Structures are given as C-alpha cells and as structure tokens.
Amino acid sequence: MKRKDKKIVITLLSVVAILIIGGMFVPISVSAPSDTRTIIDHTTQTYAAPSCFDEAEMTNFLQETTFGHAKSLDYDAESSCSTDFYTQSDVPIFFAMLQLFGLGEQQWSEEDRL
Template identity: 40%
Template sequence: MKKGWLIGLPAVLVIGMIAAMFIEVETEPPGDTRIILERTHSTYIAPPCFEHAETTNNLSETSLAKAKELHFKPESVCTTDALQPQKQSLMNLLEQKIGLGKGKWDW
C-alpha cells in the first residue's frame, strides 16, 4: 500500500469539510414543514405568524406539501416571508439532514 493514500485521503477530507463551511446553497422549506390550515378562508399560516393571523375556529395542522396540494394560499405576507428560500452553508445543510442542527423551518 502506498503511503501517499494515507496522507492524501485525510487531506482531501479536511479540505472538503473546510470548503463545505463556505459553499452556500439555496434551500426551500421541506414538504413536511408544519403548517396551520385556516379552512374557512382556504389559507395556510406559518406557526411564527399565527398570533397575528386572522382566523376562525376552523383550523387544523398539516404539512406544507398538503397545504399546496389543497391549493390553499398563504394567509399573509408574514407566512410568505417565513417560507422564503434561504441561503446557508453546505455544512449547515448537512448537519440538519443528519439531525445535528435545526433549520429555519423547524418550528
């Protein structure tokens, strides 16, 4: 076995990890993001926006994917803004995917 591999592989891994801290990717909220449905008005509300939302008693909870499947619309600009794509480092995204970090839409 060549010694170059023993030195080269860890070096490549370290360089890759450092690069992942600086490479930014744009992510959208996942389909399983928790959303509140306002069924009377056929709108959905992001949980951080619920306190200021105009609602009736006809509420339920579901995922963003289901709300879009039902053709519900965002209740307010607050909800639209809360669900905007965000830029984050590749490292942060990987941490979220393996469960070591929280994402913007983990409410």
C-alpha cells in the same frame, strides 16, 4: 504501507478536508421539515405559518396540517411572513447536512411540529 497507498490516502484526506472547509462557506437555503405545522386555506389555495395567521387574509375553509401536505397540494405561501418562516436562508452546506441528520440546530422547534 506502500508509497502508492500513502499517496491515495493523502489525496482522499485532502479531498475530504477541502469539501468540509468549502461546505462551511457555501450558503444554501433550507426548507422547514415536512412535519412542520401549517394552516392551509382551500379556497385561496394558500398556506400560512401559525405565527403569521393573525395577519393572514384567509377565508373560513381552513385546515391545520403539515408543510409537506401543503406543498404536495402545490399551494403557495399566503405572505412573505410565511415564506420567511418556512425557509432558512444562507445556511452553510456543512451545517445544513448536520441539521438533516438531526445533529444541528434548526430554526423550527418541536413546538412547530405536528
């Protein structure tokens, strides 16, 4: 390998290492997958997590659907319980990317999905 090629390889490896290390410390918020079970109230135009339903103040015009559908309707979370359920805070970027590719653990289990 030529000296110039070695410098390029070392520079690229250094950049990748810095991105990986930085990604382990920079936190972001991650939303639930779009196929996560959700209960929507068409009257109040809100959604609730199934685990928050007993405390939710919802009418009888309900539908069980997905989180993606509720967001596409531009409905709001019924309470902070639902907001907390559908958002995972302070996840390092590196681990969020692993979750995106199905390699990392998420707070939402298969039972939470439709």
